Amino acid sequence: MTEAALAPVLEMRGITKRYPGVVANDGIDLDVRPGEIHALLGENGAGKSTLMNILYGLASPDEGQILIGGKPAAIAGPSDAIRRGISMVHQHFMLVPVLSVAENILLGEEPMANPVFVDRRAAHARIRQLGRTFGFDIDPDATVGSLSVGSQQRVEILKALYRNANILVLDEPTAVLTPQETREIFAVLRQLTREFGTSIIFISHKLYEVLEIADRITVIRRGRVVGTRQPAETNEDELANLMVGRDVSLTVDRGESSPGDVVLEVDALRVNDDRGQEAVRSVSFSVRGGEIVGIAGVAGNGQDELVGALTGLRKAAAGRFAYGGHDLTRASVRSLMDNGLAFVPGDRHRYGIILSFPIDDNLCLNDYNRPPFARGIIRDEEAVDRWADARIDEFDIRTPSREVPAGTLSGGNQQKVVVAREFSGDTRVLILDQPTRGLDVGSIEFIHRQAIAKRDAGSAILLVSAELDEVMELSDRILVMYRGQIVAERDGRAADREEIGLLMATGGRDERPAETAEVAS
Amino acid sequence: MTDAGNSDQRELEQIPAGPDAAAPQARIPPPQSKSLWGRIIQVSAVPIAAVLLAFVVGSIFILGSSLLTGRDFDPLLPWIAYSSLMFGAFGGLNPIVDTMVAAAPLILGGLAVGLGFKAGLFNIGAQGQFLMGALGAAYVGASVAELPTPIAMTAAVLAGAAVGAAYGFIPGMLKAFTGAHEVVTTIMLNFIAAAIIAYLVAGPLGAEGFAFARTGPIGNAALVDVPGTRNLHIGVLLALLTVPIVWWILARTTFGFELRTVGANPSAARYAGMRPAVVTMTTMAACGLLAGLAGVVEILGVTGFINTSYGTSVGFDSISVALLGRAHPVGILFSAILFGAMRAGAPEMQLDAGIPVEIIDVLQGIILLFLAADILVRRLFRLRVAGTGVDELQTVSRSYGEQAPR
Numbered sequence: 001m002t003e004a005a006l007a008p009v010l011e012m013r014g015i016t017k018r019y020p021g022v023v024a025n026d027g028i029d030l031d032v033r034p035g036e037i038h039a040l041l042g043e044n045g046a047g048k049s050t051l052m053n054i055l056y057g058l059a060s061p062d063e064g065q066i067l068i069g070g071k072p073a074a075i076a077g078p079s080d081a082i083r084r085g086i087s088m089v090h091q092h093f094m095l096v097p098v099l100s101v102a103e104n105i106l107l108g109e110e111p112m113a114n115p116v117f118v119d120r121r122a123a124h125a126r127i128r129q130l131g132r133t134f135g136f137d138i139d140p141d142a143t144v145g146s147l148s149v150g151s152q153q154r155v156e157i158l159k160a161l162y163r164n165a166n167i168l169v170l171d172e173p174t175a176v177l178t179p180q181e182t183r184e185i186f187a188v189l190r191q192l193t194r195e196f197g198t199s200i201i202f203i204s205h206k207l208y209e210v211l212e213i214a215d216r217i218t219v220i221r222r223g224r225v226v227g228t229r230q231p232a233e234t235n236e237d238e239l240a241n242l243m244v245g246r247d248v249s250l251t252v253d254r255g256e257s258s259p260g261d262v263v264l265e266v267d268a269l270r271v272n273d274d275r276g277q278e279a280v281r282s283v284s285f286s287v288r289g290g291e292i293v294g295i296a297g298v299a300g301n302g303q304d305e306l307v308g309a310l311t312g313l314r315k316a317a318a319g320r321f322a323y324g325g326h327d328l329t330r331a332s333v334r335s336l337m338d339n340g341l342a343f344v345p346g347d348r349h350r351y352g353i354i355l356s357f358p359i360d361d362n363l364c365l366n367d368y369n370r371p372p373f374a375r376g377i378i379r380d381e382e383a384v385d386r387w388a389d390a391r392i393d394e395f396d397i398r399t400p401s402r403e404v405p406a407g408t409l410s411g412g413n414q415q416k417v418v419v420a421r422e423f424s425g426d427t428r429v430l431i432l433d434q435p436t437r438g439l440d441v442g443s444i445e446f447i448h449r450q451a452i453a454k455r456d457a458g459s460a461i462l463l464v465s466a467e468l469d470e471v472m473e474l475s476d477r478i479l480v481m482y483r484g485q486i487v488a489e490r491d492g493r494a495a496d497r498e499e500i501g502l503l504m505a506t507g508g509r510d511e512r513p514a515e516t517a518e519v520a521s
Numbered sequence: 522m523t524d525a526g527n528s529d530q531r532e533l534e535q536i537p538a539g540p541d542a543a544a545p546q547a548r549i550p551p552p553q554s555k556s557l558w559g560r561i562i563q564v565s566a567v568p569i570a571a572v573l574l575a576f577v578v579g580s581i582f583i584l585g586s587s588l589l590t591g592r593d594f595d596p597l598l599p600w601i602a603y604s605s606l607m608f609g610a611f612g613g614l615n616p617i618v619d620t621m622v623a624a625a626p627l628i629l630g631g632l633a634v635g636l637g638f639k640a641g642l643f644n645i646g647a648q649g650q651f652l653m654g655a656l657g658a659a660y661v662g663a664s665v666a667e668l669p670t671p672i673a674m675t676a677a678v679l680a681g682a683a684v685g686a687a688y689g690f691i692p693g694m695l696k697a698f699t700g701a702h703e704v705v706t707t708i709m710l711n712f713i714a715a716a717i718i719a720y721l722v723a724g725p726l727g728a729e730g731f732a733f734a735r736t737g738p739i740g741n742a743a744l745v746d747v748p749g750t751r752n753l754h755i756g757v758l759l760a761l762l763t764v765p766i767v768w769w770i771l772a773r774t775t776f777g778f779e780l781r782t783v784g785a786n787p788s789a790a791r792y793a794g795m796r797p798a799v800v801t802m803t804t805m806a807a808c809g810l811l812a813g814l815a816g817v818v819e820i821l822g823v824t825g826f827i828n829t830s831y832g833t834s835v836g837f838d839s840i841s842v843a844l845l846g847r848a849h850p851v852g853i854l855f856s857a858i859l860f861g862a863m864r865a866g867a868p869e870m871q872l873d874a875g876i877p878v879e880i881i882d883v884l885q886g887i888i889l890l891f892l893a894a895d896i897l898v899r900r901l902f903r904l905r906v907a908g909t910g911v912d913e914l915q916t917v918s919r920s921y922g923e924q925a926p927r
Contacts, residue, residue, distance in 0.1 A: 313792060334794035343792070351792040354785045365782070365793045369775040377774045 015064035026223040039214035043440035087165030097145030150181040259288035263460035269319035279305040281484035294475030302484035340428030355407030360388035395420035412443035482507035571891035609869025610862035624861025626815040630839030631853035633811035638848040641784035646707025648836025649714035654813025657684030666740025677742035685813010693805025697798035756818035
């Protein structure tokens with residue numbers, strides 16, 4: 001904040017926001033200069049989202065003020081924020097999948113040819129022109145649901161540009177992208193700042209990305225700004241320590257693994273997606289006990305369907321899979337669990353956790369009907385309570401009590417609830433689907449350690465992740481999945497990051513990027 | 522993150538600070554109050570406020586209707602009307618008995634709808650299930666009318682419950698196997714039930730020797746009075762006993778847990794090894810059983826027979842009762858008593874204040890309106906309200922395009 005050469009376009013001064021029992025923002029100062037990419041770093045629950053919600057008018061600060069272009073601004077709501085040139089691209093895209101690109105971009109801002117009809121032609125022309133400026137090759141008439149995740153994100157950014165945003169907030173924009181897509185989006189962001197003078201607030205957990213893209217980095221911990229750095233004068237270790245408030249190891253020491261017998265065996269498995277299209281095309285592989293096999297791939301290349309079949313949520317169309325030679329292809333979820341399956345689902349709100357249920361019920365969601373949690377048809381509340389308290393303690397789930405609804409926890413703690421449930425007990429096969437999506441470094445470190453411990457205890461672990469780093473860090477072997485097939489296998493310790501990234505994007509056959517892969521997520 | 526030194530400074534990450542605060546798909550309930558009383562107040566604030574508001578708005582209707590009928594303007598008229606309503610409902614032993622007799626079928630019917638809400642099902646079919654239960658009880662009751670009282674009563678009650686359960690099972694099965702939405706099927710089954718009664722009572726199940734088509738006298742199958750009371754039949758006791766039983770099933774049994782899990786999140790239920798289709802069928806049968814019992818209590822305790830044009834609004838009032846009770850058994854008990862009291866006290870109100878009994882329907886309608894517009898009520902009273910797990914209104918408004926659980 002010393003070299004204030006340019007007057008900031010946005011200043012947040014002394015922002016304080018209290019919620020019952022917690023100060024989410026405690027006197028936060030943040031200033032953003034024209035054409036600057038300002039990264040906001042912090043663990044989940046550190047107060048980033050609250051701060052951005054205040055900026056976007058979704059919450060009002062208890063103290064402090066916001067200055068836009070030097071003038072105090074009381075932002076009444078999202079539409080007011082948009083009018084003032086602030087636009088937000090959420091981590092969970094706010095797009096309507098069944099509408100076209102153009103319709104999504106226009107939503108709420110339709111140019112009217114007359115009081116009744118939308119001026120489609122003018123709108124399309126503007127969208128094409130915006131797209132051309134940034135080298136986005138996007139068809140305004142394409143249905144958003146049919147686009148790849150990377151393209152959907154560009155639609156979000158186009159939406160912001162269409163609204164003439166000069167302050168763009170990006171909430172974890174790279175969480176779902178391949179390294180190549182990330183590079184492309186970075187190029188776009190740089191172009192935006194250079195040619196249009198747009199200011200960007202960039203929220204991320206990935207330290208190396210922040211170092212690469214940001215002009216300045218502000219770190220928030222427990223509602224306070226703990227430091228602002230220039231990328232040139234800091235490094236990943238310092239940023240991580242600032243974020244967490246103690247030393248963290250960014251890469252878990254995975255140690256040596258000593259794989260035993262084959263436990264999970266998948267043989268020529270074929271699985272259809274919801275529309276009846278073949279999404280998994282004859283996939284075969286095996287996972288040994290005491291081994292982590294990682295599946296790398298861009299989201300939507302059949303991983304969801306593969307995991308669905310292996311966990312009994314989806315029926316396989318052909319082929320088989322077995323645990324220790326025991327065929328379970330047609331087994332129910334319950335019978336798979338009885339055979340030693342544990343599963344951390346990718347979509348934790350959909351499959352992993354019941355937001356309205358208290359934590360203790362969530363911690364025994366799979367075992368609610370067997371001892372010690374139930375005798376006959378009667379549930380044993382005391383056993384549930386004892387179990388819950390022990391798990392909350394062991395897995396460091398930060399909660400006021402076991403009685404609060406799981407939905408009141410932060411994302412990291414929700415995931416710890418799922419992990420605590422699935423990692424406790426005898427596990428033969430452990431399937432981890434995006435186990436750390438959206439989590440902060442502290443939680444990621446914790447969950448990775450737990451996974452390694454599970455491996456060392458002899459479980460066969462299948463890790464599916466769109467985060468290439470995660471796959472690279474944990475896996476003993478890496479399989480690359482592309483368009484429903486395993487296109488490559490690499491040794492986890494010797495694999496080359498760039499090569500895997502390229503295999504993910506192209507399947508290793510041609511150099512064409514996987515732009516139009518049949519994607520859904 | 523496991524070092525104990527950190528534990529004293531644990532930050533309690535609250536909802537708005539969470540990373541998913543902006544995620545639209547996350548339905549996050551507000552923070553819960555710690556004490557039981559605090560929680561009760563949080564949950565019941567909106568229903569109580571809705572009732573109070575309805576009485577306020579209802580007084581406008583009372584004043585308006587008095588003007589339209591050419592009476593002098595009396596600003597105290599609503600007060601007179603409401604106090605005579607209350608007197609007619611609770612002013613003495615007999616009024617209280619009347620209230621409870623009117624409340625009994627509403628308690629059972631309300632539970633039938635409320636149980637469905639907990640499982641994410643909108644059982645509009647309580648009306649049809651009520652009618653089928655009533656038919657079963659009336660016919661079997663007439664058939665066993667000569668048997669000793671305990672046997673006759675039990676047989677008739679069980680018969681009505683069984684028929685109601687079977688009738689509830691049908692939409693459950695249709696949903697489980699074909700994905701047909703229960704709102705559509707139960708509405709159709711309501712009409713079908715009325716038609717079945719018209720046919721069977723006029724034909725095969727009708728009794729000889731009456732001026733109009735009806736079932737025979739139920740004789741010994743009639744529900745006897747609770748010992749030491751007059752006119753308070755034991756059906757009321759049955760209804761009151763059902764409340765803790767349903768609560769216990771929901772809160773303490775594995776089936777109740779499955780039911781609530783399926784209601785809150787069918788996908789997570791599947792992944793937890795539950796079978797949503799089975800839970801749906803079982804729940805709908807249980808709903809049918811409860812609604813059928815409501816019909817049983819009404820027939821064996823009050824009317825004694827069923828005719829071809831048997832009319833009742835209990836099935837539909839039950840929906841209001843369940844919504845007002847926020848689908849909680851205890852809430853349903855209180856709202857059923859309120860609705861029963863309004864039914865029982867209305868004649869007194871008409872007598873004393875000259876207000877037509879139909880104003881009761883208006884009041885019920887307004888209560889529902891305020892429940893549906895609970896954001897308005899919360900704004901007016903500045904309430905912060907806790908979620909109840911499954912939001913009943915959300916079940917009501919959930920889209921039909923949704924995939925059926927399997």
